[in-house]
Amino acid sequence: MQMFMLGMISMGSAVAALLFLRFWRTSHERLFLWFAAAFLCEAVNRAxxxxxxxxxxxxxxxxxxxLVFFLLxxxxxxxxxLRKSAPP
Known part of the structure; x- marks a missing residue:
């Protein structure tokens, strides 16, 4: 049962990473890229x-x-x- 749950957590993290990549591709907001990298790291860790x-x-x-996941x-x-926003 534990292996099944680890697989589900890994799959869920991979799906979250793909969703954040899609959000980054449409908005080009770097925060989504950071989150995608973090969730991909977690998916690989659990797998x-x-x-x-x-x-x-x-x-x-x-x-x-x-630790890398949370630091990302x-x-x-x-x-x-901290990034300076461009004036409107």
């Missing part, structure tokens, strides 16, 4: 975790991948808020 047999979830490589989201938010 590799399921592929390895769902052993110890607190292992260092999986925790580092999640924070980087995207910081980029959005």
């Amino acid at each position: 590799v975790f399921a592929w390895q047999g769902a052993g110890d979830e607190a292992a260092l490589p999986y925790l580092l991948a999640r 989201i924070l980087g995207g938010i910081a980029d959005k808020n």
Whole structure:
């Protein structure tokens, strides 16, 4: 059952990444690109975790991948808020 749930989380993250890529393609807003990269990282992380047999979830490589996931989201938010907007 755990393998099934990991697969579903991986698939959901991949779908979210594709949706954010579509939003980025239509609006060219960099925040969507940051979010797409973050969700793609999470999808790969969960897929590799399921592929390895769902052993110890607190292992260092999986925790580092999640750290990258959250840092990408924070980087995207910081980029959005700190970027100078063009005058109208």
